Amino acid sequence: METISLNDDLMAPNVISDPHGYYRTLREAEPIHWNARWGGWVLTGYNEVVEVLRDSLNFSSDRMGFLAQELTQEEQESIAPIFKILSYWMVFRDPPEHTALRMLLNKHFTPIAIERYRPMVRKIVQKTLDKVLAKGKIDFVKDFAYEVPMTVILELIGAPDLDTEKIKEWSEKLGVFFFIKADEPRRREIACEGINALVDYITPLIEQKRERPGIDLISLLLSAEEAGSITANDVLATCVLLVFGGHETTMNLIANGTMAFINHPDQWDKFQQKPELLKKAVEELLRYDGSVKSTVRWAKEDTQVGNTLIKKGDRLLVSLSGANRDPHQFTDPNGLDIERNPNLHVAFAHGIHVCLGASLARMEVEEAFAGLISRIQCPELVEGAQLEYYPSVVHRAIKELPVYIKPLIK
Amino acid sequence: MENIKVSVDLNKCVGSQLCIMFSPTVFERDGNGQSKIVNRNGANLAEILSTAEQCPQCAIKVENTQTGEVLFPPPELAF
Ligand code: HEM
Ligand code: SF4
Numbered sequence: 001m002e003t004i005s006l007n008d009d010l011m012a013p014n015v016i017s018d019p020h021g022y023y024r025t026l027r028e029a030e031p032i033h034w035n036a037r038w039g040g041w042v043l044t045g046y047n048e049v050v051e052v053l054r055d056s057l058n059f060s061s062d063r064m065g066f067l068a069q070e071l072t073q074e075e076q077e078s079i080a081p082i083f084k085i086l087s088y089w090m091v092f093r094d095p096p097e098h099t100a101l102r103m104l105l106n107k108h109f110t111p112i113a114i115e116r117y118r119p120m121v122r123k124i125v126q127k128t129l130d131k132v133l134a135k136g137k138i139d140f141v142k143d144f145a146y147e148v149p150m151t152v153i154l155e156l157i158g159a160p161d162l163d164t165e166k167i168k169e170w171s172e173k174l175g176v177f178f179f180i181k182a183d184e185p186r187r188r189e190i191a192c193e194g195i196n197a198l199v200d201y202i203t204p205l206i207e208q209k210r211e212r213p214g215i216d217l218i219s220l221l222l223s224a225e226e227a228g229s230i231t232a233n234d235v236l237a238t239c240v241l242l243v244f245g246g247h248e249t250t251m252n253l254i255a256n257g258t259m260a261f262i263n264h265p266d267q268w269d270k271f272q273q274k275p276e277l278l279k280k281a282v283e284e285l286l287r288y289d290g291s292v293k294s295t296v297r298w299a300k301e302d303t304q305v306g307n308t309l310i311k312k313g314d315r316l317l318v319s320l321s322g323a324n325r326d327p328h329q330f331t332d333p334n335g336l337d338i339e340r341n342p343n344l345h346v347a348f349a350h351g352i353h354v355c356l357g358a359s360l361a362r363m364e365v366e367e368a369f370a371g372l373i374s375r376i377q378c379p380e381l382v383e384g385a386q387l388e389y390y391p392s393v394v395h396r397a398i399k400e401l402p403v404y405i406k407p408l409i410k
Numbered sequence: 411m412e413n414i415k416v417s418v419d420l421n422k423c424v425g426s427q428l429c430i431m432f433s434p435t436v437f438e439r440d441g442n443g444q445s446k447i448v449n450r451n452g453a454n455l456a457e458i459l460s461t462a463e464q465c466p467q468c469a470i471k472v473e474n475t476q477t478g479e480v481l482f483p484p485p486e487l488a489f
Contacts, residue, residue: 054443279489
């Protein structure tokens with residue numbers, strides 16, 4: 001008999017290349033597993049994941065608060081620039097502070113509010129398709145998936161002329177902080193460099209908007225600051241969060257979705273025959289290989305989850321990808337089915353922190369795939385291409401996706 | 411509000427609690443951390459419609475039971 005040993009190295013090469021296989025092994029053995037190496041619980045069952053995410057009373061998102069408890073004074077000072085910004089990110093705050101910011105911003109990210117950006121996104125998609133069709137052989141990540149999300153988020157904050165290359169570079173540096181990447185000794189310094197550069201770049205923009213307000217999100221945040229409902233720290237931190245969180249995840253989803261179709265050409269064919277499945281198809285891409293694999297919570301009290309007692313202070317790695325392939329919730333969870341319905345996946349999390357940008361990301365990804373299926377054949381991997389994913393516990397991110405793009409012959 | 415029906419689709423609700431934040435007199439958390447209607451008359455129609463718009467999942471449906479008209483969500487948003 002084969003013995004299954006539960007590998008606790010969340011960064012092991014096979015876990016990075018095939019997270020779904022790893023989470024499946026965990027889920028089948030222990031949907032709530034104590035990972036001794038990381039020093040926390042890893043949740044891979046749908047019910048357990050949903051229970052924790054919907055319970056913000058017992059499970060905190062206060063990442064910086066809990067981190068401060070673990071670090072010495074000296075260590076804390078070494079990452080002061082990170083504390084200064086990330087402590088104000090709504091994604092890392094609990095109610096009631098979270099509530100005010102979320103209610104303020106949510107109005108501008110509703111499914112209806114986002115529709116006004118659709119024509120703009122459609123145009124960018126068409127322009128990008130012209131370019132990649134002319135090339136024929138492309139890196140799908142850099143040449144296609146990257147274009148839309150970055151342009152849109154800059155438009156939203158009212159700064160279309162910012163240097164996207166620089167923002168991408170700094171965001172990647174800051175991202176090192178989240179990678180739980182123990183083998184990078186300079187990870188804290190790199191992340192500080194990233195955040196300092198982002199702050200230096202965005203601060204003058206905020207000052208500009210203070211003098212000459214527009215109808216953009218920065219101006220909206222500033223008027224809330226004037227009204228006293230949020231602080232100047234909230235304004236700066238939220239701008240950094242939107243720029244940081246607003247492009248990479250969406251780019252990765254477009255790439256992961258395309259990879260899913262490359263492996264399931266029958267679903268691509270069906271999609272081309274039934275383009276009206278667009279919304280359902282995007283939900284399925286989110287479930288099948290979403291771009292955020294996991295998030296973290298901290299127990300505020302002793303709390304029972306499933307059969308397990310989680311102790312106050314324990315941390316939990318909540319595996320969204322694990323939950324999204326749980327056979328108790330989804331029939332044939334490892335199959336791609338663009339007609340799946342219902343499809344209550346957790347790719348944007350559940351509960352009060354459910355992705356603020358969900359409707360925006362959905363609309364962008366809808367437009368990207370509507371454009372793709374209307375103009376090209378299912379992309380083909382370049383022969384001998386070795387797919388590599390960034391070593392991250394959080395992001396599911398392909399480094400490069402070399403493909404051939406051929407026009408659809410109608 | 412006689413002819414207005416408000417409902418939450420539990421196959422879509424992700425328990426964001428946004429409807430509860432915006433209209434606490436109408437919506438409440440159920441035992442699974444999703445939303446349920448506690449008092450359909452807890453707010454006027456305009457407020458209920460604007461709260462329904464806040465739902466990231468378009469899980470809140472507002473209907474006129476007399477005419478059968480769906481006041482929210484519009485068909486192009488439903489997924
Ligand atoms: C496919 C693309 C995306 C995915 C998979 C994704 C995923 C997520 C997830 C899982 C969370 C919850 C984190 C947690 O609970 O700990 C989240 C929160 C958040 N996301 Fe996204 N996201 C995407 C796109 C975006 C975009 C385009 C924006 C920018 C507008 C954005 C802004 C945010 C913000 C501000 C939060 C914090 C919300 C809160 O705390 O209330 N996301 N996202
Ligand atoms: S706003 Fe929508 S998703 Fe959030 S709790 Fe209410 S019904 Fe559920």
